[in-house]
Amino acid sequence: MQDQALKEATHNDMANAIRALAMDAVQQADSGHPGMPMGMADVATVLFTRFLKFDSAHPDWPDRDRFVLSAGHGSMLLYALLYLTGYPEMTLEELKNFRQLHSRTPGHPEYGHAPGIETTTGPLGQGLGNAVGMALAERLLNARYGDEIVDHFTYCVAGDGCLMEGISHEAISLAGHLRLGRLIVLFDDNQISIDGPTSLAVSDDQIERFRASHWHTARVDGHDPEAVALAIENARAVTDRPSLIACRTVIGYGAPSKAGTAATHGSPLGADEVAGAREKLGWRHAPFDLPKPVLAGWRAAGARHRSAYEAWAAAAKRLEPQARTALTDPIDDQVSRAIVAAIAAVKAAFTAEGAKLATRQSSQKVLERLLPIVPGVVGGSADLTGSNGTLTKASVIVKPGDFAGNYIHYGVREHAMAATMNGLALHGGIVPYGGTFLVFTDYCRPSIRLSALMGQRVIYVMTHDSIGLGEDGPTHQPVEHLAALRAMPNLYVMRPADSVECAECWELALLAKTTPTILALTRQGLPVLRTAHTDENLSAKGAYVLIEPRAPRHVTLIGTGSELSLAVEAAKALEGEGIGAAVVSMPCSELFMAQSEACRAKVLGSAPRIAVEAAAAYGWDRWIGPGGVFIGMRGFGASAPAQDLYKHFGITAEAVAAAARDLIGKAKR
Numbered sequence: 001m002q003d004q005a006l007k008e009a010t011h012n013d014m015a016n017a018i019r020a021l022a023m024d025a026v027q028q029a030d031s032g033h034p035g036m037p038m039g040m041a042d043v044a045t046v047l048f049t050r051f052l053k054f055d056s057a058h059p060d061w062p063d064r065d066r067f068v069l070s071a072g073h074g075s076m077l078l079y080a081l082l083y084l085t086g087y088p089e090m091t092l093e094e095l096k097n098f099r100q101l102h103s104r105t106p107g108h109p110e111y112g113h114a115p116g117i118e119t120t121t122g123p124l125g126q127g128l129g130n131a132v133g134m135a136l137a138e139r140l141l142n143a144r145y146g147d148e149i150v151d152h153f154t155y156c157v158a159g160d161g162c163l164m165e166g167i168s169h170e171a172i173s174l175a176g177h178l179r180l181g182r183l184i185v186l187f188d189d190n191q192i193s194i195d196g197p198t199s200l201a202v203s204d205d206q207i208e209r210f211r212a213s214h215w216h217t218a219r220v221d222g223h224d225p226e227a228v229a230l231a232i233e234n235a236r237a238v239t240d241r242p243s244l245i246a247c248r249t250v251i252g253y254g255a256p257s258k259a260g261t262a263a264t265h266g267s268p269l270g271a272d273e274v275a276g277a278r279e280k281l282g283w284r285h286a287p288f289d290l291p292k293p294v295l296a297g298w299r300a301a302g303a304r305h306r307s308a309y310e311a312w313a314a315a316a317k318r319l320e321p322q323a324r325t326a327l328t329d330p331i332d333d334q335v336s337r338a339i340v341a342a343i344a345a346v347k348a349a350f351t352a353e354g355a356k357l358a359t360r361q362s363s364q365k366v367l368e369r370l371l372p373i374v375p376g377v378v379g380g381s382a383d384l385t386g387s388n389g390t391l392t393k394a395s396v397i398v399k400p401g402d403f404a405g406n407y408i409h410y411g412v413r414e415h416a417m418a419a420t421m422n423g424l425a426l427h428g429g430i431v432p433y434g435g436t437f438l439v440f441t442d443y444c445r446p447s448i449r450l451s452a453l454m455g456q457r458v459i460y461v462m463t464h465d466s467i468g469l470g471e472d473g474p475t476h477q478p479v480e481h482l483a484a485l486r487a488m489p490n491l492y493v494m495r496p497a498d499s500v501e502c503a504e505c506w507e508l509a510l511l512a513k514t515t516p517t518i519l520a521l522t523r524q525g526l527p528v529l530r531t532a533h534t535d536e537n538l539s540a541k542g543a544y545v546l547i548e549p550r551a552p553r554h555v556t557l558i559g560t561g562s563e564l565s566l567a568v569e570a571a572k573a574l575e576g577e578g579i580g581a582a583v584v585s586m587p588c589s590e591l592f593m594a595q596s597e598a599c600r601a602k603v604l605g606s607a608p609r610i611a612v613e614a615a616a617a618y619g620w621d622r623w624i625g626p627g628g629v630f631i632g633m634r635g636f637g638a639s640a641p642a643q644d645l646y647k648h649f650g651i652t653a654e655a656v657a658a659a660a661r662d663l664i665g666k667a668k669r
């Protein structure tokens with residue numbers, strides 16, 4: 001029955017249904033991008049009706065093919081496809097509410113707004129990076145679970161804009177190197193972007209570019225369904241390289257006077273042009289009205305793989321329960337408990353040993369302990385493995401075409417590393433961590449923002465977190481980065497002060513299901529400040545009192561990371577003078593913000609406050625309050641041994657103690 005319906009609906013009618021929905025929804029919203037969906041309707045119809053393995057009734061099928069719309073402005077293409085193929089949440093009403101508040105159809109596809117939206121796209125090129133991550137996740141899980149459980153393709157629609165973005169270079173290069181044969185990019189080669197023809201700004205030979213990165217390539221007429229189908233078939237057969245299919249299309253296909261021009265890119269076509277397009281396409285139906293056979297054909301496409309889904313579900317049932325859960329939830333309750341127990345043991349050992357360690361080293365030691373108990377964790381570094389401490393004894397390197405490992409050499413590709421990690425997390429079954437220097441969060445930031453916006457558990461191991469890195473100098477010394485990262489919603493910025501806090505922060509990061517984490521770690525050694533062991537994760541509240549003075553609190557010293565020891569030293573000196581100085585450690589201000597007012601007030605107290613952090617002051621006013629003092633950086637750093645830099649910039653225990661005396665004196669006056 002279903003196959004019959006699919007046979008009876010003609011390709012043209014099915015593609016025109018996408019075009020009509022796109023132009024009508026944009027018209028109704030009076031904003032949006034009709035050109036791209038109209039141009040790519042033929043390619044998408046071929047993909048969704050003949051190849052894409054999915055079942056609209058089971059959008060969470062772990063072994064579904066992934067479809068990533070990297071050219072996110074063409075969101076109506078995706079929404080139309082989800083509606084047509086019968087995803088229950090994507091109703092006609094939602095299409096009519098395109099771009100309206102609380103709809104499932106925002107301007108750009110947003111992960112979590114409706115099943116079938118695999119990732120948030122809009123910032124061009126990010127989707128391509130995510131697709132690389134998904135294709136990599138598929139191979140990694142295939143190596144663990146076998147073909148019966150994980151064996152799918154990742155398709156990505158990218159436009160000229162995606163391919164002009166720098167991230168595309170990194171992503172393409174990484175995918176080609178790793179030989180991700182299950183990745184197929186469909187390039188909407190319409191030679192138009194916003195300013196006009198792409199020839200205004202770019203003249204790359206994309207085929208040659210991809211070929212140079214070891215991709216299989218093909219060029220087709222994107223309006224010839226058979227040619228597109230053959231190209232996809234060929235691409236699927238190439239298993240040792242990713243594939244690019246450059247689909248030559250006409251933007252706004254069907255619009256009588258605007259097709260092929262930038263006028264269709266990002267504005268409604270206008271009533272006359274829409275009417276003309278209906279005429280030209282031979283589509284005689286009212287807006288949002290779809291003839292039954294066409295809708296039936298599409299719905300049949302949405303159910304084409306039902307029996308494959310059922311076969312998969314039966315195979316999945318035969319898995320060990322833990323392995324089955326791990327496919328979608330690598331850190332379930334059982335693994336969470338194991339993590340908590342392991343962290344408590346690591347903390348106890350750190351406290352007992354009392355060794356001075358850089359937090360990047362403590363982080364590595366924690367990972368050594370964690371990796372064997374959390375098999376879903378996949379690490380890596382952007383060519384700073386030794387510096388970041390991201391490799392462990394349990395790490396096995398992923399090599400081109402060999403995906404049995406759990407560690408990725410991302411190369412010097414920070415941006416693609418971050419976008420790939422988003423893809424790994426979004427795919428499910430994997431919790432990614434990856435390292436570089438904290439200063440290069442700037443090179444990852446657009447992807448970090450998407451980790452946060454999508455609520456993905458991605459762990460950024462960012463070492464060399466201040467002037468404390470020393471001789472490499474100001475190009476490598478983060479100053480404003482902590483403040484900039486703390487400004488981002490739904491991102492935990494954790495700056496542990498010693499090895500014990502470092503372990504606690506790892507636990508928090510791994511258990512933060514819907515929030516990414518930046519672990520800001522030191523290059524230089526730090527003393528253990530948590531000298532009394534407790535199983536309790538004191539970092540969980542974001543800040544806590546490390547030292548409460550015997551004398552009444554005259555002043556509260558707040559520190560993070562490497563500077564907490566300066567606060568401790570200052571407090572000791574002040575104690576000798578009869579000044580009661582409390583020391584508050586604040587490894588994560590976001591978590592502290594989430595505490596009750598009463599809890600925060602208890603930690604911070606009512607005495608005057610001094611904060612010390614080898615970074616910019618921005619944001620610290622909130623914690624030191626009016627009249628408080630901040631001791632930190634006022635400009636860029638310099639190249640010198642770390643000790644000299646701390647002295648030079650006045651970030652010392654003596655400076656903290658002097659500021660405290662001054663502040664107390666003022667308070668007394």
Ligand SMILES: Cc1ncc(C[n+]2csc(CCOP(=O)(O)OP(=O)(O)O)c2C)c(N)n1
Pocket residue numbers: 033035036071073074122123124158159160161162165188190191192193194251265
């Ligand atoms: C990083 C980023 N920069 C700029 C934009 C704004 N923008 C949206 S679409 C677009 C042009 C894209 O051209 P193309 O990929 O050819 O899409 P088409 O015109 O074919 O729809 C631009 C510059 C964006 N979304 N993301």
